[in-house]
Amino acid sequence: MLLILASFLALSANVCYHINSGFFKTFFNITNFPNFPSIFPIKEQTFKLDESQIKFLDLCQKYGFKDASELVIMAIQRLEIALETEQLKESAMLYAEVYAEDTELQELAELGLEEWLKL
Structure with missing residues (x-):
């Protein structure tokens, strides 16, 4: 136990x-x-790679990875984070556009900020 x-x-x-x-x-x-x-x-997953990608994987230890699998896992994790970050940026830009065009929302935000500062 x-x-x-x-x-x-x-x-x-x-x-x-x-x-x-x-x-x-x-x-x-x-x-x-x-x-x-x-x-x-x-x-396990099988992928088709071209010669340059295979050569890159063969150099995995040069980049500090113990094997090609570790390199691929790290690459996928970094890609996932990059894609999520890009989606968050796009979402933030859409919210910024809505906020810029909505004066009522801006007034509400200012009122909320004033109330928060009083606390």
Whole structure:
């Protein structure tokens, strides 16, 4: 029981909560536990790559990755963050346009700010 609890605490220490659009996403970094039995099976996927992409993957250790799999995982994580960031920027721009055109909303925001400053 103690071993299971210690393993869970160690795994929990590597859980990162990322809040995006009101949803919680949980990312487990299992790679920090090479001897820890994975409770989440790793799925394999096959991709078709061109020669230049294969050469890049072959150089993974040059860039500090232990293997091509680790490089691909990092690339996917970074792409996901970049896409989410782009969506948030687009959403913010739309909200800014609505705010710029809506004088009633601007007045409401100013009133709220004045009330907040009184606190």
